[in-house]
Amino acid sequence: MIKVNGKKHSWYEGMTIKDLLKDVNNSHLYAVVRINEKHISRPYFEKTLVPDNSEVFLIPMIAGG
Amino acid sequence: MAEYKMESLKTFNYDRPVIEKGYANQTLCIDISDGVISIKPVTEKMKNVFIGGKGFDLWLLWNAVNSTTKWNDPENAICIASGPMGGTPVYPGSGKSIVTTISPLTGSVIDSNVGGYFGPYLKFSGFDALEVTGKTSKDVVIFIDGIDEKVQIFKASGLPDDSYTLSAILTERFAKGKPRNISVVSTGPGAKNTRMGCLNFTWYDLKRKRARYKQAGRGGIGGVFADKGIKAIVARWDTVTSKTNNPANANTLKEVGRKHSREVVELDPKQNQMAQIGTTHLVPIMNDFDLLPTHNFQYGQHSEADNIGQEVFRRIFDPGYDGCWIGCTLACSHGVKDFVPLTGPYKGIKVFVDGPEYETIAGCGSNLGIFDPHTIIEMNFYCDTYGLDTISVGTSTAFAMECFEMGLINETHTHGMNLSFGNRSAALEVVHQMARGEGFGQIIGRGVREMKTIFSRDYGADPDLMQDIGMEAKGLEFSEYMTKESLAQQGGYGLALKGPQHDEAWLIFLDMVHNFMPTFEQKAEALHWFPMFRTWFGLCGLCKLPWNDVVPEDNKDTQEPAKVMKHVEWYADYYTSVTGRQTTADGLIRMSEAVYNFQRIFNLKMGFGQREHDNIPYRAVGPVKTVEYESRAERYDKQLVEKHNVDITGKTTEEKIALLREFREKLYEKLKDAVYKRRGWTNNGIPTVETVKRLGIDFPEVLELLRAHGVES
Structure with missing residues (x-):
């Protein structure tokens, strides 16, 4: 089990960020995700595994300086 | 602590006005050449057209300088203002100041926004803006004391040159036991010896018991400050509450402030x-x-x-x-x-x-x-x-x-x-x-x-x-973002009024990562709306971060998520609650348009502000050297083949760089055309007579300037 934006979400072995975003509406708007304290950007969504018990935050559009 | 002396040269007593709906309704003018201190009224027209903050600064600066004024001429002014909402403690990000002057780097108008307490303390002391002109060979400290209702000019000797220690000493010197009542504006020796001097604006950190600072960094304003002989400007004010601005509708202000604060x-x-x-x-x-x-x-x-x-x-x-x-x-x-x-x-x-x-x-x-x-x-x-x-x-x-x-x-x-x-x-x-x-x-x-x-x-x-x-x-x-793969951000930098600083438009992600603006018209629309909305923060004394660096959870499901319209509407309510002037989200853009176009025309007055001045170095557009091209050869080769229909077989890297450059430079010029049209400017990048009339900035001097550049109705 993981938490996504504070809500419980099912987890399975081998789940990537790309897999997780398939369950999210308008997921194309997320270019960055934070897993616990680490930011992961879209170029790495496909190869980054989501660890069990992790807390995932979907970061809204990056707004810059 | 260094030994220093401060000798009072001039004391100016005044009656502090009551702040009305976010305005003190007067500005403070100091000519340090001869120590003349005066007060100018803020007219209703000034508030209607220029709103406050950067708008007031630009109007004061426009009237202080002429078209041949250089950065180190005595008539060049340093103008500092907050804005009608500046100094509100119940709404996040409401303590900004904006500084303008003629820049040593650009030769034209520069504006730089900064945190710290100075702008709000200046206003609560009775002045919507400060304008400092003149030059002196002495080191002077200007003290604006809103509690005791006096402005003083001191001749200083023995004070340290560097801002870190100077800020601490002057905070202690003027605090009368309450360091939180003080904000110091100062610079350091680098400002005297370079063209890139900044100003430090302090705020007092109660927990750490020290004066800390933020910077009005861009354009060498610190150099103008040092050249004038100003060691520091200090403001003193007392406790601040949500009522200090005397808002038109305190209940609405509290309500909208609470909503945004809670969300953050x-x-x-x-x-x-x-x-x-x-x-x-x-x-x-x-x-x-x-x-x-x-x-x-x-x-x-x-x-x-x-x-x-x-x-x-x-x-x-x-x-x-x-x-x-x-x-x-x-x-x-x-x-x-x-x-x-x-x-x-x-x-x-x-x-x-x-x-x-x-x-x-x-x-x-x-x-x-x-x-x-x-x-x-x-x-x-x-x-x-x-x-x-x-x-x-x-x-x-x-x-x-x-x-x-x-x-x-x-x-x-x-x-x-x-x-x-x-x-x-x-x-x-x-x-x-x-x-x-x-x-x-x-x-x-x-x-x-x-x-x-x-x-x-x-x-x-x-x-x-x-x-x-x-x-x-x-x-x-340039500030620190790569723009090679974002045409919109090339425009965000190149078409920015003061030069390539990201505070006017930051479109990289929207353009490059999200592909929200594939057409020229969409890019031009973004290069209209975003600079205008971002300009508005600088008119009102606000920080832009609470607008789009924290967004509502349902924002992504809205029609235009990049604009974060829920917050834009809160800002319209915030403006109305403080000033009593009814407005809407579109009204905020309209306010900025007048000031934005006025600043473009100010550039024209100083000998800039035309199409050629919006050029950018090719490094901002594409790869200059073979190592740059070859480090991302797959990307560039693909663009040449798929986007520009080039057969790259047998072509050297140098040939491919030249071809890519030709395509990309044409796109940038095409972008200029689209943006100028959207903004109501001529193809040479000058606001038309129709535009300045629509925005209420058709002053005789403006029309004369346009006429001199061949722009007539």
């Missing part, structure tokens, strides 16, 4: 965590998307970038509340406690460093090939205390380093200094030399535009190559 408190920890790590989260993100400038904007990525990202600074920053204005819940002004510099006058001494933020990390770090947080923090500390803009220092040093590595300059020119990328001690030495006005640091301190002239004229360096790799436009150094 709830969502920032889930989103960018700016209350913990400031803007350092941008470092790894920009790096991942090939947008973090490295080695003078040649590349957007480096394998060591994580060494200077948020994970490192999360551990380094001193935890605690870091709001640069009272009550701000975003509170992103983090700092490093007990830092011990390895070089310079503070070598071996524990200091508190305000920062670093993303721009400083990228400018004084990755762009110089430096991936060591200690060096970046030390450069941050010395740039601030010497009164130097970390962005211009970073971008200028990066240019010099690339010239050095390419052999355009050598150790004969640098006085024996090895200016290779990644040389940490050389980068720090450059900063110290800037402060002392010595050596090659003094040359770098003149900025990229002047370095190009010096290197070509005196050292025989190739001017065309330097034009391509020297990252300045309008004379201002």
Whole structure:
């Protein structure tokens, strides 16, 4: 089990960020995700595994300086 | 503590007006040449057209200077203002000041926004804006005491030159036991000896019991300040509450302020965590998307970038509340406690460093090939205390380093200094030399535009190559984002009024990552709406971060998520609740349009503000050198083939660079056409008579200026 934006979400072995975003509406708007304290950007969504018990935050559009 | 003397030269007593709906309704004018202090009224017309903040500054500056005024002429004015909502403690990000002057770097109008308490304290002391003209050979301190209702000019001697200690001494000197009542504006020795001086604006940190500061960094305003002979300007004010602005509707203000504050408190920890790590989260993100400038904007990525990202600074920053204005819940002004510099006058001494933020990390770090947080923090500390803009220092040093590595300059020119990328001690030495006005640091301190002239004229360096790799436009150094793959952001920088600074438009992600604006018309629309809305914050005394760095959870499901319209509507309510003037989201854009177009025309008055002045170096548009092209050959080859229908078989890298350049430069010109049209400007980038009439800025002097440039109805 993981938490996504504070809500419980099912987890399975081998789940990537790309897999997780398939369950999210308008997921194309997320270019960055934070897993616990680490930011992961879209170029790495496909190869980054989501660890069990992790807390995932979907970061809204990056707004810059 | 240093021994110093302050002798009163002039005391001006006044009756402090009651603040009415966010306005003091008067401005303070000080001519330091002869110590004349006067008060000018703020008219209803001024409020209707210019709103406040940057708008008031520009109007005062327009009337102070003529078309031939140079940055160091006595009539050049330094104008500082907050805005009608500035000083509101119940709404996040409501303590900003804006400073304008004629810039030593650009020769035209510069504006720079900054946190700290000064702007609000100035207003509550009875003045919507401050205008300082004249010059003096003495070191003077100006003291605006809103509690005792007097303005004083002191002749100072023995005060330290550097801003870090000076801020602390003057805070203590004027506080009368209440240091939170004081805000000090000052600069340092680097401002005297370079063209890139900044101003430090203090705020008092109650927990850490010290004056801290934020910077009005861009365009060399600190140099104007130092050239005038001003050591510091100090404001003193008392307790601030939601009623201090005497808002038109206190209940609505409290309600909308509470909504936005609560949202920041709830969502920032889930989103960018700016209350913990400031803007350092941008470092790894920009790096991942090939947008973090490295080695003078040649590349957007480096394998060591994580060494200077948020994970490192999360551990380094001193935890605690870091709001640069009272009550701000975003509170992103983090700092490093007990830092011990390895070089310079503070070598071996524990200091508190305000920062670093993303721009400083990228400018004084990755762009110089430096991936060591200690060096970046030390450069941050010395740039601030010497009164130097970390962005211009970073971008200028990066240019010099690339010239050095390419052999355009050598150790004969640098006085024996090895200016290779990644040389940490050389980068720090450059900063110290800037402060002392010595050596090659003094040359770098003149900025990229002047370095190009010096290197070509005196050292025989190739001017065309330097034009391509020297990252300045309008004379201002680029801030720290890569734009090669975002045409919209090329426009965001190139079409910005003061030069390439991101505070006007930051469209990289919307354009490059999200592809929200595939057509020229969509890019032009974005290059209208975003600069206008961002301008509005500077009219009102507000920080833009609470607008779109924390967004509602349902924002992504709205029609235009990039605009965060729920917050825009809150800002309209906020404006109405303070000023009593009814407005809407569209009304905010309309307010900015008048000031924005006026500033464009101000550039025209100073000899700029036309199409040719919106050009940018090719490094901002595409790869200049073969190594740049070849490092991303797959991307560029694909674009040539698929986007431009080029058969690249058998073509050399040099040939492909030339072809890509031809295509990309044409696109940039086409973008200018589209944006000028959308903004209501001529094809030469000048507002039309119809536009200035629509916006109510059709003053006789404006129409005469347009006529002189062939623009008539």
